Amino acid sequence: MKTSANKVRKGRKFDQVLEGARQVFLTHGFEGASVDDIAREAGVSKATLYSYFPDKRLLFMEVATTQCAVQAEQAIQSIDFSQPVQNVLRQVADQMLGFILSDMGQRIFRVCVAEADRFPDLGQKFYQSGPDHIRTVLVTFLKNAVARGELQIDDHNLAADQFVELCKADLWAKLVFGLRSTFTDEERDRVITGAIDTFMARYGTKT
Helix, strand or coil: CCCCCCCCCCCCCHHHHHHHHHHHHHHHHHHHHHHHHHHHCCCCHHHHHHHHHCCHHHHHHHHHHHHHHHHHHHHHHHHCCCHHHHHHHHHHHHHHHHHCCHHHHHHHHHCCCCHCCCCCHHHHHHHHCCCCHHHHHHHHHHHHHHHHCCCCCCHHHHHHHHHHHHHCCCCHHHHCCCCCCCCHHHHHHHHHHHHHHHHHHHHHHHC
């Protein structure tokens, strides 16, 4: 695809192109997905595809951010915020790690890093579409837990960020540097349990 333009244009078959691209990217990945395959799957001409997305990376990021937004909303809806704090934190951690350790999550991250210079807005768009949405919900939950006397937190935003980073301990670095590509449920549970224990030791109500 052309790389001189970086503007997405919408039209009558925009959603059709997006769904076709989603199917191809999920099957073949970013590098393995060809323009011909995407156009064929979407049932449109290459000219139509080009008119909406002048660069394959833009198409991938549109698919990724849309998918991320959907998954973020589904994740939030699946969390029972009426449960005790530790239970809610475990649900948040499970949902978050499920995405960032997934094949799609890894591909999105790598494209964002690789294209940061040419398309600096892509990473921001992805972050806002999913991770920031979940972060906002987590911050709200922490504030409510503090109001109920279940947690003691002065900086809710920092606490939310710290919990997210704790949940990535050991796993994320190995993933990013190519040491591992998958993790067992036991390995994930070990990290999540440690994150919750550490978080509660710092912010739990002292009795």
